[in-house]
Amino acid sequence: MRGGQISLDFIFAVIAGLIVLSSLTAVSGQMANMQAASSARQQLHTIGLNLASFLSATDVLGDAEGGSTVAGYEVPLIAVPGESRLQACRISAAGNELTLGYDAVDAKTGITEPIEEKVPFRFPASMVLIPDITSTTAKCGETITVARGS
DSSP, X not given: OHHHHXXXXXXXXXXXXXXXXXXXXXXXXXXXXXXXXXXXXXXXXXXXXXXXXXXXXHHHHXXXXXXXXXXXXXXXXXXXXXXXXXXXXXXXEETTEEEEEEEEEOTTTOOEEEEEEEEEOOOOTTEXXXXXXXXXXXXXXXXXXXXXXX
């Protein structure tokens, strides 16, 4: 009977070890997804701040140069952990904010999770954007041209 008890204890120990191992695997997968989403969100926010700063500087430059100026800003692609290539995102504007988005895809499940960041910005009436991100969506990797008339 003593030998049977040791075998039963060993089986329970193996089962408990497998449960712990599978739990750790699930947690590490979730952590990797959270890290990728956090990284993408931070990059989107930084791109939004840089674009808003560029638009503000273009507006000020137009005022300083007598009312008109044309400038371009190439929106960078984002680097997402776990992806071998740089990823495109989308940029639009409505009201007083820029909206930047990226569709994160879980490699294991294939489920798409949209990630969005909003950055406040007041668009001057005299500013024209090409492409017009107030009515269409631009993509990361494209150049946004700003024409500011008097």
